[in-house]
Amino acid sequence: MKKLLAFLLGIILLTGSAMALTLNGAGATFPYPIYSKWFSDYQKEKGVQINYAPIGSGGGIRQFTAGVVDFGASDAPMTDSEIDKAGGDVLHIPTVAGAIAVVYNAGFDGLRLDGETLAGIFLGEIKKWNDDKIAALNPGISLPDKEIKVAHRSDSSGTTDIFTGYLAKVDSRWASKVGAGKSVAWPVGVGGKGNPGVAGVVKNNDGSIGYVELAYAETNNLAAAKMKNKAGVFIAPSVDGTTAAMAGGLNKIPSDFRGEILNQKGSSAYPICGMTWLLVHKNQSNADKGTALKDFLKWALSDGQKSAKDLYYAPLPDSLRTKVLATIDSISTL
Numbered sequence: 001m002k003k004l005l006a007f008l009l010g011i012i013l014l015t016g017s018a019m020a021l022t023l024n025g026a027g028a029t030f031p032y033p034i035y036s037k038w039f040s041d042y043q044k045e046k047g048v049q050i051n052y053a054p055i056g057s058g059g060g061i062r063q064f065t066a067g068v069v070d071f072g073a074s075d076a077p078m079t080d081s082e083i084d085k086a087g088g089d090v091l092h093i094p095t096v097a098g099a100i101a102v103v104y105n106a107g108f109d110g111l112r113l114d115g116e117t118l119a120g121i122f123l124g125e126i127k128k129w130n131d132d133k134i135a136a137l138n139p140g141i142s143l144p145d146k147e148i149k150v151a152h153r154s155d156s157s158g159t160t161d162i163f164t165g166y167l168a169k170v171d172s173r174w175a176s177k178v179g180a181g182k183s184v185a186w187p188v189g190v191g192g193k194g195n196p197g198v199a200g201v202v203k204n205n206d207g208s209i210g211y212v213e214l215a216y217a218e219t220n221n222l223a224a225a226k227m228k229n230k231a232g233v234f235i236a237p238s239v240d241g242t243t244a245a246m247a248g249g250l251n252k253i254p255s256d257f258r259g260e261i262l263n264q265k266g267s268s269a270y271p272i273c274g275m276t277w278l279l280v281h282k283n284q285s286n287a288d289k290g291t292a293l294k295d296f297l298k299w300a301l302s303d304g305q306k307s308a309k310d311l312y313y314a315p316l317p318d319s320l321r322t323k324v325l326a327t328i329d330s331i332s333t334l
Helices: 002-020 032-046 057-066 080-085 115-122 132-137 158-170 172-177 194-203 214-219 239-252 287-300 303-307 318-329
Strands: 023-027 050-053 071-074 090-105 149-153 190-192 208-213 226-228 273-281
Touching (some): 032 050, 032 287, 057 071, 057 080, 057 158, 090 318, 158 172, 158 273, 287 303
Parallel strands (some): 023 050, 149 208
16 A cells, blocks of 8 residues: 555656646747747657747747746847846847748749839739839749739737848838838738738738748748849748858847848848747746756757758857857756
């Protein structure tokens, strides 16, 4: 009987320990495909369950700030004001980088766009697919006399922050009329929730155009435009193009990692790229959870990087990864 009681007590203690090592997070849909794999792989290897709600970067920041989750996730770095509201000890841990694909469904392939023309479409100034400005960039393509239907995010989104940040950099009209941010007042178009929502709007509506992280373009078999980069070369979104963008912007990334890699120099750099961050507190109030979170972050920056390319993300360059690992080491779990 004593042995049975000891056995049952052991099960209870093990169950309690497993529960203590369950981590909860919420935020960006941009990295959700790779985060899903990471969380699953890490649980199999380490026995730590990580629950994640892909509710958009804005939602992730709000839940992290409110202390509802153990970590947040965003493709837009928190502002100084947002960091203060969250307690002031927020660390931005970059995990991977990705490309924002300009996806479309208009009955033809091979679309080429530049920043000014893309801004014109999302401003509602260019209304037809056979508009002269689009035709000038696409000689030899028979463009349909079809209305352009714009799709954008309806939720507060880091993907939107990257996309509008690019448009604001390359087009002064966009910068003055709309600007950049996780949420903007869209001049035209219909909204979709999350990257999956925008992909669905484009996929199901003839004549539509929108923006999604590359993984969503690939998995939904959506056509993606080649974008004219800073060197004047038309580049399709890709892992290699994202890696080239990171290389171009690496020396401008600040010590807190809240940097951007938009419209970088280099003939092979894709112009609409961004990093994505996990948001964590430097001072962890729960020692067990803090230790588990710290261990996961180290794993993500080492073993986790190996699966990035297969899921259409660019792993962090070694020089940046070394600095990020040092920051992870600074997390206090006392």
